Amino acid sequence: xxxxxxxxxxxxxxxxxxxxxxxxTIDGTLRHDVACGDPLAPGAPCASETVVLRTIAPGxxxxxxxxxxxxxxxxAPVAFDIAADLAGIRQETSGTITPGEFRPAALEFVVPADxxxxxxxxxx
Amino acid sequence: MTQIxxxxxxxxxxxxxxxxxxxxxxxxxxxxxRKPVAGASVTVVDPSRGWSxxxxxxxxxxxxxxxxxxxxxxxxVTHPDHDTLRIPKRPIAARTALALRLDLDATAxxxxxxxxxxxxxxxxxxxxxxxxxxxELLQQCTSCHQLGNPATRRAxxxxxxxxxxxxMARLGGPLTPALRETLPAAAAVADTAAAxxxxxxxxxxxxxxxxxxxxxxxxxxxxxxxxxLTVHPDGHVYAVDVARDALYRLDPERxxxxxxxxxxxxxxxxxxxxxxxxxxxxxxxxxTGPSSLDVASDGALWLTLSLGNALARFDPGPRTWTWExxxxxxxxxxxxxxxxxxxxxxxxxxxxIGTFDPAxxxxxxxxxxARTWAQALATGLAPETGYLRxxxxxxAPSIGPDIDRAAPAALEIAHDGGxxxxxxxxxLIGRIDPHTGATETFDTPFSAPRHLRCxxxxxxxxxxxxxxxxxxxxPTTTQFTTxxxxxxxxxxxxxxxxxxxxxxxxxxxxxxxxxxxMRFDPDQESFTTYPLPRETVVRALTIEPDGTVWGVxxxxxxxxxxxPTILRLKIPN
Numbered sequence: 001x002x003x004x005x006x007x008x009x010x011x012x013x014x015x016x017x018x019x020x021x022x023x024x025t026i027d028g029t030l031r032h033d034v035a036c037g038d039p040l041a042p043g044a045p046c047a048s049e050t051v052v053l054r055t056i057a058p059g060x061x062x063x064x065x066x067x068x069x070x071x072x073x074x075x076a077p078v079a080f081d082i083a084a085d086l087a088g089i090r091q092e093t094s095g096t097i098t099p100g101e102f103r104p105a106a107l108e109f110v111v112p113a114d115x116x117x118x119x120x121x122x123x124x
Numbered sequence: 125m126t127q128i129x130x131x132x133x134x135x136x137x138x139x140x141x142x143x144x145x146x147x148x149x150x151x152x153x154x155x156x157x158r159k160p161v162a163g164a165s166v167t168v169v170d171p172s173r174g175w176s177x178x179x180x181x182x183x184x185x186x187x188x189x190x191x192x193x194x195x196x197x198x199x200x201v202t203h204p205d206h207d208t209l210r211i212p213k214r215p216i217a218a219r220t221a222l223a224l225r226l227d228l229d230a231t232a233x234x235x236x237x238x239x240x241x242x243x244x245x246x247x248x249x250x251x252x253x254x255x256x257x258x259x260e261l262l263q264q265c266t267s268c269h270q271l272g273n274p275a276t277r278r279a280x281x282x283x284x285x286x287x288x289x290x291x292m293a294r295l296g297g298p299l300t301p302a303l304r305e306t307l308p309a310a311a312a313v314a315d316t317a318a319a320x321x322x323x324x325x326x327x328x329x330x331x332x333x334x335x336x337x338x339x340x341x342x343x344x345x346x347x348x349x350x351x352x353l354t355v356h357p358d359g360h361v362y363a364v365d366v367a368r369d370a371l372y373r374l375d376p377e378r379x380x381x382x383x384x385x386x387x388x389x390x391x392x393x394x395x396x397x398x399x400x401x402x403x404x405x406x407x408x409x410x411x412t413g414p415s416s417l418d419v420a421s422d423g424a425l426w427l428t429l430s431l432g433n434a435l436a437r438f439d440p441g442p443r444t445w446t447w448e449x450x451x452x453x454x455x456x457x458x459x460x461x462x463x464x465x466x467x468x469x470x471x472x473x474x475x476x477i478g479t480f481d482p483a484x485x486x487x488x489x490x491x492x493x494a495r496t497w498a499q500a501l502a503t504g505l506a507p508e509t510g511y512l513r514x515x516x517x518x519x520a521p522s523i524g525p526d527i528d529r530a531a532p533a534a535l536e537i538a539h540d541g542g543x544x545x546x547x548x549x550x551x552l553i554g555r556i557d558p559h560t561g562a563t564e565t566f567d568t569p570f571s572a573p574r575h576l577r578c579x580x581x582x583x584x585x586x587x588x589x590x591x592x593x594x595x596x597x598x599p600t601t602t603q604f605t606t607x608x609x610x611x612x613x614x615x616x617x618x619x620x621x622x623x624x625x626x627x628x629x630x631x632x633x634x635x636x637x638x639x640x641x642m643r644f645d646p647d648q649e650s651f652t653t654y655p656l657p658r659e660t661v662v663r664a665l666t667i668e669p670d671g672t673v674w675g676v677x678x679x680x681x682x683x684x685x686x687x688p689t690i691l692r693l694k695i696p697n
Binding site: 009011013014015016017019020021022025033035062064066068098100101102104105 | 283288
């Protein structure tokens, strides 16, 4: 089971956000909202959430992290990693986050106009 | 269907005329039995300019568009009991005749989809066990977004609802434990086949004035959340964007607008209130959070910067900004400027009304009363508790509207100079004497008075955030007279904005859940309802002396509806 519940937020250039409460938009889909009590994937050291985008529009992308629940753990900061593969470019960041904290732009980057329109990329 | 209509248009072009439409495009809407369709909305959009216009059909199904540039337009016809008709890239020019046909044999699904959010909300409200919970849901949720629109009526599991409700509490809409417990089961009715069958039944129809012309200028600004607008004496219309730190200036004559970025220097996201646990919507990029504005006698605009905890002055000539940062309270929001150029504004988090005379300074404040000792304590500790919630790992507050902080919402200056305010969580409206600072309060006939305006006779109009009631308060008799919004089913709408203006103290109200703009004639006690595009929430209204109505629309979250738009509704003589 996941030690804590972290939620993934991906905001696309048209200002639509894909997250647990809006898991499927015209821009993409959150594959699964991992919550306290969910089983971890076999062999996975920790829980992860993935958003898959249908198309990559040029513009600014925001990837956010929200620490919504400590599950059964004590309320202490936890580490997170974000990786985004967009238009053939990987963007990565890491950090720690405290219970109740929301990082709306833990990772932010711009896809230039000549790099858009790829398919099947995502943030994790 | 589109192909049939296109053929009809081709056949009738140049042969179909409408009396009185000598130089403007016009047409008629019939149903499949060739009967005219009254009250339909006919909208043409020029996407290249972000411009649209909407007119309404008369009892004979006729409509006349305003003067248009010769161009291709996306044409849409909507009516509550019909399929929506969309014709993209339709060439329209002066004298274009449009013969359009709507299909009455809409499927149950199509009819259900055509319903505004409030119809879906009715199903949920019916399943809540008490009026107390119904009022709480309306107040806490519809102040920000519609309930029952496609985004909120999705079927969700109990655990998903629990998680969502917890998120809403962090975003500023906490629910009491009782409502948290009952909401998931009540909402299970959401978007089901049974619900769609119920919603397919015929409904009461709107009655727009067919002479009205609604013009819209969409702001090409993803993530924008405009919250207030004003008409400048020079004819420009200004609106502030709380999510993007922007001031928009529309030139209605040219149909173009400019964007002025509000300087935030090196402020962090969230501005003065930036903190790890500050929970803003994911799309927000604000450091200053402008939420209200007014025009001073010298033509300068003053803005409240809620997140910046400051006032800002914008001089439209040189386009320069100056700030007033030394405020005596927290979270400046609604702003009005009196005849002596003094600024009056709400300080929402510290339950105060601030005042600032730019010629004399410094800023001062009047402390407002609280309903209970608990509210007074909570408000007095607001800076400390706000800091704790933002920085410390304390549980999310499980508080509801009954024990929430007292906070001013609306503010208005009457013709006698009196400063009126509303306090939704205290069930009060009040008046501050501008000379002495003395405050007098009045219990409202409903629990959550929010939007508030004064008419030319010194009477105060106020709407309830927790129901479809609104009222007129006469200070000379201290009596309230109440009415309900005409939205059906009853009890499913609240006022998202309210304005009073010419002629004869006409009242205009935006329907938070019904995609409507409503005109109330106090003398006749009658309503005229103008449908707006689906998922449209009018955030602010103002009325010019000639009766022209201006509004600004926007959703929270922004992706719940169409792009934010500045609207103008005119009814030609």
